[in-house]
Structures are given as C-alpha cells and as structure tokens.
Amino acid sequence: MTQTRIMIYTALRAESTKFFTETLGFEILTEFATGVMINLGSSILEIFDEETENKSNPAFCKLSLEVKDVNVFWKKLKDHKEILFPFTHNDWGDTSFAIKSPDGSTIIFFTRDE
Numbered sequence: 001m002t003q004t005r006i007m008i009y010t011a012l013r014a015e016s017t018k019f020f021t022e023t024l025g026f027e028i029l030t031e032f033a034t035g036v037m038i039n040l041g042s043s044i045l046e047i048f049d050e051e052t053e054n055k056s057n058p059a060f061c062k063l064s065l066e067v068k069d070v071n072v073f074w075k076k077l078k079d080h081k082e083i084l085f086p087f088t089h090n091d092w093g094d095t096s097f098a099i100k101s102p103d104g105s106t107i108i109f110f111t112r113d114e
Contacts, residue, residue, distance in 0.1 A: 005044045006040075006046065006063060008046070008061050009048045010047065010050055011049075015102040016047050016103045017036050018102075019101055023077070026038050026040055027039045034048055034049050035047055061106070067111055069111060070094075070097070070111035071111075074109070082099055085097060089113075093112060094110045094111060096108055
C-alpha cells in the first residue's frame with residue numbers, strides 16, 4: 001500500500017474544508033466541482049458534497065491522527081464547541097483528545113509517549 005484515502009460525504013463541505021485547512025492547518029492538494037483533497041501527511045482526506053453519494057447509505061467516520069505535538073493542537077482546539085474527550089494521558093502509551101468536526105466526524109489527535 002502506498003497511500004490511504006479517507007472519504008467524507010457531507011452537506012457541509014465548505015465548513016468542513018475550512019475546519020481542516022484554516023483551523024487545523026492542513027493543506028489543500030486540489031479542489032474540483034464536487035469535492036476537495038486535503039493532505040493529512042501520510043494520508044489524503046477527500047471531502048465530497050453528499051449529493052455525489054447515495055444519501056440512503058449513511059456513513060460514520062472516525063479519524064485518529066498522530067501528530068508531532070498533541071499539545072499544539074490541544075492549545076488551538078481546547079475551546080472547540082464539541083470536545084468528545086479532553087486532553088488525556090492514556091495507559092497504552094500516548095496522550096490524546098477528541099473533537100467533533102463540522103460534518104459530525106470524530107477526530108482524535110494523539111502523540112505517542114517517548
């Protein structure tokens with residue numbers, strides 16, 4: 001495998017794109033009529049208008065993103081309106097927190113203990 005792509009279909013494509021780029025600081029790779037591709041580092045996030053997918057097939061997305069310094073993301077997002085679990089050191093060897101994105105997806109940020 002050389003690349004992983006995560007696809008989200010949402011009625012809130014503009015809000016989701018703004019969240020991933022302006023709030024989280026990820027870079028847009030390309031935009032097209034029905035969606036956008038965003039570079040997450042080791043993966044690509046594709047956000048599409050929900051009309052491009054069968055609406056009768058609802059999906060749930062949970063992203064877990066390993067970042068260099070989870071503290072940086074926590075400082076940026078600690079006042080986010082939907083914190084799913086706060087900044088926490090976990091027994092299995094990382095520190096993490098989770099939020100809900102504008103499209104309703106769960107995003108977990110974590111950094112492994114050194």
